[in-house]
Amino acid sequence: MLASWRTALAGRASAPADWVVIGDSITEGEGASTRGARWIERLQALLRAALPTPGVAGGEGYVPGQNISTSFSNGWSYSGNLSGNGTFGLGHRTVVLSGPDGAMSRAVTGTSITVAFTKANTTGSFRVLIDGVPAVTVDTAVGGTSTARDTGRTVVSLGARGAHTVRIEWAAGGQCFVNGMFVFDQDETSGIRLTESGQHGSSSAEWSPNTSSTAYVLADDLTLLNPDLVIISLGPNDMIQGRASGVFKTNMLAIVAQSRAAAPTAPIVLLAAYALAATYAEPWQNYVDKLREIAAADPTVTLIDLSATLPSAAATPYGLMSPDGVHPSDAGHDLIARTVAATLVPDGELPVGGTTGQVLAKTSAASGAVAWTNMVRVVRPGEDFNAKVASLVPGDVLLVTGRHVVTDALVAVSGTATAPITVVGDGTAVLEHSAGRTGLGYGLTVTGAYLHFADLIVQEAAKAVVVQGATAQHISFERVLGRRTKNEVFKARDFASYLYFVDCHAEDAGLGGSFGEGFYIGDASSNWPTPNVTPDTTGYVRLERCSTRGTLNDGFDLKEGAHHIVMRDCYTDRVLAVQGNAQGDSGMYSRADDVQIINYQVRGAPGDGLKLYDVTVNSIIYGRRMEVWGGLVEGAGGAGVASQSDDLKVFSNFAVAGTVTGGRTNVVGGGWTSQYDPATFVEQAWTSVAAAWHVDLPQHSASHGIGGIDPLTPAMIGAAPRLRALRTITASETLNSEDDIVLANTTAASIIATLPSAVDVAGEAFTLVKTGANALTIATTGGQTISGSTSEILSVTGGFRSVVSDGANWVIVGGKVDPVIATLADVGAGGTIAINASAAGVYRARLTGATATLAAPTQPIDGDVINLELYPTVACTLTIAAAIVPTGALTTSVALTAGKLWSAALRYRAATVPATSAAAWRLLAASPDN
DSSP states (O other), X not given: OOHHHHHHHHXXXXXXXXXXXXXXXXXXXXXXXXXXXXXXXXXXXHHHHHSOOTTOOOOOEEEESOOSOOSSOOOOEEESSEEEESSSSTTSOEEEEOSTTOEEEEEEEEEEEEEEEEEOTTOOEEEEEETTEEEEEEETTTTOOSSOEEEEEEEEEEEEEEEEEEEEEEEESSOEEEEEEEEESSOSSSSEEEEEEEOTTOOHHHXXXXXXXXXXXXXXXXXXXXXSEEEEEOOHHHHHTTOOXXXXXXXXXXXXXXXXXXXXXXXXXXXXXXXXXXXXXXXXXXXXXXHHHHHHHOTTEEEEEGGGXXXXXXXXXXXXXXXXXXXXXXXXXXXXXXXXXXXXXXTTOOOOSGGGOOOOOOBOOTTSSOOBOSOOEEEOTTSOHHHHHHTOOTTOEEEEOSEEEESSOEEOOOOOSSSOEEEEEOSOOEEEETTGGGSSOEEEEEOXXXXXXXXXXXXXXXXXXEEESTTOEEEEEEEEEEEEESSOSEEEETTOEEEEEESOEEEEEOTTSSOOOSEEESOOGGGSSBTTTBXXXXXXXXXESOEEEEESSOSEEEOTTOEEEEEESOEEEEEOXXXXXXXXXXXXXXXXXXXXXEEEEEESOSSOSEEEOOEEETTEEESOSEXXXXXXEESOSSOSEEEOOSSEEEBTTEEEESOOGGGOOSOEESSOOOOBOGGGOOOOOOOOTHHHHGGGSOOSSOOOSTTOOOTTOGGGTTOOOOOOOEXXXXXXXEOOTTOOEEEEOOSSSOEEEEOOOTTTTTTOEEEEEEOSSSOEEEEOSXXXXXXXXXXXXXXXXXXXXXXXXXXXXXXXXXXXXXXXXXXXXXXXXXEEEOOBTTTOSEEEEEEOSSEEEEOOOBSOOTTOEEEEEEXXXXXXXXXXXXXXXXXXXXXXXXXXXXXOOEEEEEEEEOTTSSTTSOOEEEEEOOOTTO
């Protein structure tokens, strides 16, 4: 389907490989903070990084005369007598110069420009100046007819290659329709060149010759460009405007036919966007299905479906959406670019390192050390995942792109100590089981050795990732997200050993109603190879900065027989208790031997924070030599640490916070009575090459946990934050590069925590949490800023900020939205649910009366999200305050069923985002069972 495009790429040194994108506001770039952050620009950068053209830097491509999108600057400055025109030019974004003082100016970098304009027999002349010097005067009426056509082009040299200022001004006669300009930097006759034709708010009706009298404008431009590839991305506005999906298909067929007539050799890609949060007359999937029908019937048309990467605007918790909840953020634009690149770039040439442009390749084992060179093998959607994996040999790197629905994805091949096999996602990689989470299959089963997995999402399976068998040794998992499983998410069993999990995350486990642990190491004695006799001795397992959220059982479960397990800087949020044989409600439960739990943090477990027990099976006691060093349990329903083992050491830097039921706020249990000096702790270690592999791979996301960034967040592409231990400060000081999470105990006095120089710690992340009553000020050095300010002041206890160095200043990437959880409140009859947005990211309340009112949260900032969990003990009518705007099918009055949890989300948008909207809270995504 894309053979001619790839031929054009291969010949880019002798003739340019031109690609054009036709679309709506997402194509134009709405939501991106800069022109260069748009997905089309990011895709252009990826293509050029993967396929450089010797001697060609490459210009920025087409710059329209104006942009309708408001989230970024187009770089033009305007003066005098001019106006906008929505009929002509690529994307219908023309500027009309109408008098002697009408002019537009813009800075460019390159070697030449080509000004695009509309011709008609009544139009006037314009003048082009380069750096203030007149270069050419163009009479736009020459060759014009009574029908205005987009056929005007004039080439202007910039002189010496470099930075210049272009000024286009009215010269004489009638109006001049300046559509825009193409900016070249050594790529006039070679290289990879982008032309963007996005029109904010447009639907298929604005582009189809069936419905638009000006559709010929696009045909004019495509004929002149004669591109090697045409991408068409339309549909969301058709759905919003209520256009039937069948009519949408008819329009799209006409656009495809017109594009093919104008560019007969160019393959066409239909790019289907993600679903929007609101509800419309037809679901988005109907429109995607129509695009799929078009592609299936035409071998020259390819469909790329973004919904596999961005399922919907309402279900993208990883910072992929802009504050308006409709358009992608910079991170979302980048993810779209990498999704499309996976289809456009030839096999073995795709850059893996996101914005870094790095690529991975085969391993060179000459020195006995792991080394990466240049190329990878790629498995794309629709290709046989298991067949590709089965063909791998030691040293291979397999890049997984897009969504793969596989029946029992299996990695049984093995690398070696010096030549591991690597399976890495490009940031869009998703593995799902064909039977979904209602079946019995696993999303990914691993039985081989010397393997490394990174940047994958594994979901919709009975279990997400299963490592099993004595052959499964020396395996590392980095930034792997497992979610939406029937049972456990990550499971290691059957004598697997030397396993290393770093920055892995499990969420929404146990959707089948039982066995919903996040990480499950070993197996219960009843499931041993010989039940209750021969133990499953899975061991030598290390988990660093791993986290769980929303598990229907213990967040981490280490079983009897498993041994030598270290958990460092791990985190559990919101464990949901279940009943019956698989009951588990603690943040972490261990009956394993030789276990060390370092800086473990638990929030929101209905049971104990840590449950450390011993058990006797076949006259052997398991659950020996367990140690707890540092950490925090907050809001547990039971004890901070509950123990039934007489072989447990708890070091005295372990903290328990918050009100817990049953009055047990301290470490409790039997068989031991004292805590130990933290200075006497010795962390256990063992030799495994798998622990070192992750440092050689480019990073697609930041670490997560308290105040951290959710896994697989593209905002952290290319960065490599070195996250370390939790630390408490009680006085003002300057943080050091080894800090990660800093708890500022301001009980005695206010504290100033000064960040190190952003220049010295580029890419590193810090989270600062205020745990006392007085203020915490986060300050900078050398006049550096924190998202534009020189300091941040936290006044609410429990408030936090997560910041990342961009190499020059600090950027806020988290705070006030998660995971600070307000104390469970009781709201009586006629009561008001009052929330302070600066203090709660999750608000939980029990409703005990027949009526209640949800008030607009106070002290919001733009982008705040609060997750609501309301439990009515009696039937309750919930009134939504006028300051909150319900979305979709929600209304201002909600009938809640007694005994059923009602969950929803509130998102705040400030008045300035976008400029045309008033400030408001919006009620989103309520649970369907009430």
